[in-house]
Amino acid sequence: MTGETNVRRWGVLGLLMLYVLRIDLWFWRDATLIAGIPVGLAYHVVFCFLASAWFWWMVSRQWPERLDEAERRAARTGGEA
Amino acid sequence: MTLGIVLGYLVLVLVIGVASHRLMQRTGEDFFLAGRSIGSFVLLMTLFGTHMTSFALLGSSAESYRIGVGVFTLMASSSALIVPIVFFYVGTRVWTLGKQHGFVTQVDLMRHRFGSDAFGLALFVVLVLLMIPYLLIGVMGGGITLTQITGGDVAPWVGGLLISLVVVSYVSLSGLRGTAWVNTFQTCLFMVLGGLTAVVIIAKLGGVEAAMREVSKVAPELLVRGDAVPFAKVVTYTLIPLSVGMFPHIFMHWLSAERARTFKAPIVFYPLCIAAVWVPSVLLGVFGRIGFPDLQGAETNSVLIRMIAEYTPGVLGGLLGAGVFAAIMSSLDSQSLSLGTMFTHDIVEHYRLGGQLEEAQKVRVGRLFVVAIVGLTFLISLVARPSIFGMAVWSFTGYASLLPILLAALFWRRASATGAWCALGTVVVLWLYFFFDSRGVPGYSVGGTGVMPVAVIFVGSTLAMATGSLLASPRPQRREL
Numbered sequence: 001m002t003g004e005t006n007v008r009r010w011g012v013l014g015l016l017m018l019y020v021l022r023i024d025l026w027f028w029r030d031a032t033l034i035a036g037i038p039v040g041l042a043y044h045v046v047f048c049f050l051a052s053a054w055f056w057w058m059v060s061r062q063w064p065e066r067l068d069e070a071e072r073r074a075a076r077t078g079g080e081a
Numbered sequence: 082m083t084l085g086i087v088l089g090y091l092v093l094v095l096v097i098g099v100a101s102h103r104l105m106q107r108t109g110e111d112f113f114l115a116g117r118s119i120g121s122f123v124l125l126m127t128l129f130g131t132h133m134t135s136f137a138l139l140g141s142s143a144e145s146y147r148i149g150v151g152v153f154t155l156m157a158s159s160s161a162l163i164v165p166i167v168f169f170y171v172g173t174r175v176w177t178l179g180k181q182h183g184f185v186t187q188v189d190l191m192r193h194r195f196g197s198d199a200f201g202l203a204l205f206v207v208l209v210l211l212m213i214p215y216l217l218i219g220v221m222g223g224g225i226t227l228t229q230i231t232g233g234d235v236a237p238w239v240g241g242l243l244i245s246l247v248v249v250s251y252v253s254l255s256g257l258r259g260t261a262w263v264n265t266f267q268t269c270l271f272m273v274l275g276g277l278t279a280v281v282i283i284a285k286l287g288g289v290e291a292a293m294r295e296v297s298k299v300a301p302e303l304l305v306r307g308d309a310v311p312f313a314k315v316v317t318y319t320l321i322p323l324s325v326g327m328f329p330h331i332f333m334h335w336l337s338a339e340r341a342r343t344f345k346a347p348i349v350f351y352p353l354c355i356a357a358v359w360v361p362s363v364l365l366g367v368f369g370r371i372g373f374p375d376l377q378g379a380e381t382n383s384v385l386i387r388m389i390a391e392y393t394p395g396v397l398g399g400l401l402g403a404g405v406f407a408a409i410m411s412s413l414d415s416q417s418l419s420l421g422t423m424f425t426h427d428i429v430e431h432y433r434l435g436g437q438l439e440e441a442q443k444v445r446v447g448r449l450f451v452v453a454i455v456g457l458t459f460l461i462s463l464v465a466r467p468s469i470f471g472m473a474v475w476s477f478t479g480y481a482s483l484l485p486i487l488l489a490a491l492f493w494r495r496a497s498a499t500g501a502w503c504a505l506g507t508v509v510v511l512w513l514y515f516f517f518d519s520r521g522v523p524g525y526s527v528g529g530t531g532v533m534p535v536a537v538i539f540v541g542s543t544l545a546m547a548t549g550s551l552l553a554s555p556r557p558q559r560r561e562l
Contacts, residue, residue: 036289067341
């Protein structure tokens with residue numbers, strides 16, 4: 001259970017970290033262009049990739065056991081979970 | 082030629098929708114929930130396509146024309162974070178309960194959970210009323226698109242009517258199965274064509290860097306968030322994407338998933354899909370300041386279409402216009418079908434209006450309601466002239482503020498009908514207050530602080546739910562889920 005609890009904690013911490021990272025005050029008035037795109041936009045595109053990677057980790061490591069159980073039950077009873 | 086291409090596209094969509102009618106099993110569950118058989122890729126595409134409306138293309142480009150790249154921070158990256166979280170924690174739970182109890186709608190789930198028929202009816206009314214502006218932006222978007230890409234040759238009402246007729250046809254024939262397949266096709270199309278639009282137009286402007294340098298001369302404020310996007314607004318805007326948890330059409334798609342693991346692809350790939358659609362729209366809105374520097378008010382809704390008409394030749398312009406139609410219809414169909422589902426299941430069947438319904442009759446009632454609601458929306462579109470972005474945000478505000486009721490129903494055993502009533506009443510009163518207080522105030526925020534009304538209403542709804550539930554007698558109002 002300790003391992004599972006740690007994974008859950010990391011999951012929530014990761015989401016909080018993403019929330020904080022999203023508010024990039026350090027680029028708020030910066031008009032620098034990265035490959036022609038304002039840094040304030042480029043940063044958030046990278047953020048989307050980061051979020052996707054984090055969610056991949058979550059569905060791989062934090063997928064609730066009860067959902068797989070619900071599927072198995074549905075398969076046994078012909079559709080009703 | 083442009084008009085011909087768009088009409089050809091609409092016929093193609095109709096063919097796909099009608100073809101899937103042959104796969105339909107003519108039961109209520111198949112019409113309203115595709116027999117709960119939707120797989121991963123189709124679920125991702127249909128959820129994303131349903132979620133991305135004319136708001137994501139026309140609204141985002143209009144807003145970036147006005148305030149610059151900050152609109153991506155406000156809506157796109159907040160959605161990229163919040164929407165998958167809602168799918169992960171709420172969507173999967175709703176799916177499981179739908180399988181266990183056979184729920185078809187949100188009202189179904191809430192009635193069962195809180196043991197209150199009256200609450201279910203009140204919630205139905207609020208959900209439907211909040212959907213009207215959301216439907217409206219789709220029909221309006223269709224009108225704007227067709228008028229602009231034909232250089233004004235076609236009146237706005239014609240585009241709105243065409244889009245309404247096509248959507249009503251395939252939705253009423255094929256239900257959710259047809260809707261899901263058409264959405265998958267349309268979502269792929271508007272993602273590809275949206276990217277192509279940006280590449281072609283930006284090339285005509287001399288490349289991204291050259292175009293951005295041009296913008297920095299005429300409107301440098303568009304390149305930064307700065308004062309256009311206050312800190313308080315960014316923080317509180319994060320609550321807006323929570324609306325996805327209470328959208329009737331998203332709820333319907335959740336229930337249609339074949340298995341729980343079907344949710345994995347939507348959760349992982351959603352942020353990338355959002356970036357793929359919003360980046361081109363935001364950039365083109367910003368670049369619109371170069372060619373169309375003097376657009377005001379509702380005119381800005383058409384900046385993306387003006388760019389397409391100005392910079393892309395006939396065939397390409399037609400294809401790109403079809404891409405915008407794809408984005409609009411991929412939401413309009415699910416929204417109207419979800420209302421048809423709710424009316425049939427939560428009102429007609431529940432109250433046995435007309436007696437016990439046969440499966441074919443359920444389908445017929447659902448179809449009639451779809452026709453009625455889209456027809457009504459079209460009539461309203463003939464007179465309404467608001468900002469697409471602004472109207473959508475008010476709809477999202479209402480749905481987001483209702484989410485505490487669903488969260489309490491799913492995860493808090495102490496939640497009761499009293500709490501649900503208190504929360505619903507709080508949302509209605511505060512939403513109306515802030516809506517009327519905001520009239521004539523561009524960039525409205527609570528007391529001019531930058532805080533969005535959604536923050537106040539969401540907190541109010543949460544407190545009301547908690548207080549009402551804690552003060553109420555712990556039984557016999559609630560049932561376990």
